Amino acid sequence: MAISPGSDATFSSQKSMLSESSRSKKFPLTEEELFYMNCRAAYLTVFKSSLDNIISKDQLYLALQHAGRNPSQKTINKYWTPQTAKLNFDDFCIILRKEKPTSNAELLKSFKQLDVNDDGSVLHTDLYKLLTKRGEKMTREEVNAIINLADVNADGKFDYIKFCKLYMTTSEQCLKTALEKLEVDSKLRRHQFGSHIEGSPERDPSPVPKPSPRIIRKTDQESFSNKGGTRSSLLATTRKFKTSVSFTITMGANSNRNWKLTEPNSTKEWQCVQSKGCFFLEENGEIISHQYRMHIAQRSMVYLTIKPLNLSQAEGKPSPWLSVDTALYILKENENQANLQLMCFTELRNRETFGWTGDLGPGIYWLIPSTTGCRLRKEIKPITEEAQLVYRDETGELFLTKEFRSTLSDIFEVIDLDGNGLLSLEEYNFFELRTSGEKCDEDAWAVCRENFDTKKNELTRQGFMDLNLMEANDREGDPRDLWVTLHSMGYNKALELTEACPFVIDIYADKCKPKIKAVHMEACSGQLEKAICKSVVNKGDAKVMDGYENIVVHTYKRDTWITSVIENKSDNKVIIHINNELSKNCVNNRGLDIFAVEVAPKSTMVCQHVMPLNEQQEWIYYCVYSLIS
Structure with a gap:
């Protein structure tokens, strides 16, 4: 039985450790930044660099221990399967997100179930039976190791209160040691994937001088190496790289107005279809969404748009998804679904609407929605009061609260894909x-x-409400299953939609009525990755790594975001180090200023998407791409 350390005590320990350095900063660290710092601290206690891979179960176990976890063998086997050859730093962060720490209170509660005398102790015989015969069974040697701890055992009894205290202290010390090592050894910071703790540009309000776009060569590094400041340290860091290339793009507030989307004058006479869908943010950071097939019967002029779906949020509650960027990639199906040809994508914008106008021939097309992930991301914020979902009247009858009914009505709007006010079996x-x-x-x-x-064999809005009320009645008013549904749909405990973005697609055609059908709901597919890469390579600016003509960085500037793609034409895999430290008023989809990516031979991959933090202000994209190996 392996148990993880307490989150409350661990978090407070981190806060106290960082209080001195945090007070000296204008902006305190967020919980998300603390999480990544803990990840880095633990990883760099075991490895020399965040670019090193975990290559064994023992290394994974050790790194997790330094992160304050105490994983069981079952947990290790879950992430290190017979097919696993290595795990990288990103994998490690995902594991830490999934393996949540256990609080001291939860730990005590587990032992109290065996404490028949309620005296803070458990008989060795009872403890032995529990640990060797239930759940994930421990060996006799493992149980004896616990029983032989002198500080927590006496007179044939196991003092679980002392054990919990000792366990928590030990776990906190592991994490504290890792954090102290990271704080002392400043050189380690330059090996990290992220640089939040050193004051990222996203949080630094001071002006940044506009750098000039060019390739950084050894002579350039020497000339800048003694000038001090962030630029000096950045260039000094690049000396360990084989070669580097940089991009600088300055975007004005609400820039590129000449890219504005305009609706054709005659669309009122065209035939139109509409479908809704949703982007959902998964626990591991992946984004999944509906995907569609569209049929065009004859060659037509087509106007397509996609935009976030505005829902009837309660007054005073935020609608964060309305600022989420959306895009639609249109791929034509040829002989089979595996052979899709990129036709176009919605690159023009009018406020929150993105669209495309052009000629499409007859055939089957796949419509794949996309969002960069810059603005649809995990937010860790405390919820002061959990919303009430159900209540009983004076007769004891169960009802849904007004707030919950409003939320269910919004969910109905999202899952009613064709917008006819009813749910078909496919939609449901x-x-x-x-x-x-x-x-x-x-x-x-x-x-x-x-x-x-129901109406016409489809579920009405009232029927959907009653279905959820029945679920509450089946659980005698216990709302836990209802909360599972709400969390899956992107809602938090305050009934705010924070981890999903509903959208609506409109398609107009002048010669025929298009047909559209949702066929999948899945994460970013290989087809979407290929489509994004192809669009950036075709339309973006390209820079070749100096001395390595097979490594090309493509950057494409759109109205409100920038996408970079790395193309590796060589026969060997390469590792590229990316540094965004000098960017101004920017946020990227990875959430890290410094990271590294591995690009397979003869392949192209999306490196990052970058957007402005504040569209009302100028933003500067300055990124250095460096070849490590």
Whole structure:
């Protein structure tokens, strides 16, 4: 039985350790920054660089221990399978997000179930039976190691209160040691993937001089090496790289107005179809969304748009998803689904709407929505009060609260993909797959139609409300299952939609009525990655690594974001170090100012998307790409 350390005590320990340095900063560290700092500290206690890979179970176990976890063998086996050859720093961060620490209170609660006398101790015989016969069984030697701890054992009893205290102290000390080592050895910071703790440009309000775009060569590094400041340290860092190339793009507030999307004058006479969908942010940071097939019967002039869907949020509550960027990639299906040809994408913008106008021939097209992830990301913020979902009246009858009904109505709007005010079985199954992972079959749907309000064999809004009320009644008012549904749909405990972005697609055609159907809901596919790479390579600016003509960095500037793609034409994999420290008023989809990527031979990959933090202000994109190996 392996148990993780307490989150509350660990977090307070980190706060106290960092209090002195944090007070000297104008901006205190956020919980997200503390998380990444803990990841780096633990990783760099085991490895020399964040670019090093974990190549064994023992290394993974040791790194997790330094992060304040105490993983069981089952946990290790979950992440290190027989097929695993290595894990990198990003993988390590994902594991730490999933393996949440256990609090001291939870630890005590587990032992109290065995404490029949309520005296803070458990008989060795009872402890032995529990640990060797239930759950993930421990060996006799492992149990004996616990029983032989002199500080927590006496007279045939195990003092679990002392054990919990000792355990928490030991776990905190592991993490504290790792953080202290990171703080003392400043050289380690230059090997990290992220640089939040050194004051990223996103948080630094001081002006940054506009650097000139050029390739950084050894002679340049020497001439700047003694000038001090961030620029000097940045260039000094590049000396360990084989070669570097930099990009500088200055974007004005609300820049590129000449890219503005304009609707064709005659669209009122064109035939139109609409479909809704949603981007969902997963626990591991992936973004999944609906994907569609569109049929055009004859060659037509087509006008396509995608934009966030505005919902009826309660007054005073934020609508953060309305600022999320959206895009739609249109790929034509040829002989089969595996052979898709990029036709176009929605690169023009009018406020929150992105669109494209052009000629499309008859055939089947795939519509793949995309968002950069710069503004749809995990937010760690305290919820002061959990919303109430259900209540009972004076007779004891159960009802849904007004706030919960409003939220369910918004969810209904999102999953009603065709917007006809009813849920078909196909539409409802997208909801079921998202919230429970299972589909509703025809027999179950027939039962649903018999018991809840339907129209034309489709579920009405009231029927959807009653379905959720039935679930609450089945649990005797316990809202836990309802919260699972809400969290799956992107809502937090305050009923705010923070980890999803609903959108709506409109398609106009002048010669025929297009047909569109949602067919999948999945993470960023290989087809989307290829489409983004192709669009950036075709339309962006390219720079070749000096002395390495097979390594090319492509950068494409759009109205509100910049995308970079790395092309590796060589026969060997390469590792590219990316440094965004001198960018101004920018945020990228990786959430890190400094990171590294591995590019496979003969391949192209999306490196990063960058957007302004504040569109009302000028933003400067300055990035150095350096070849490590």
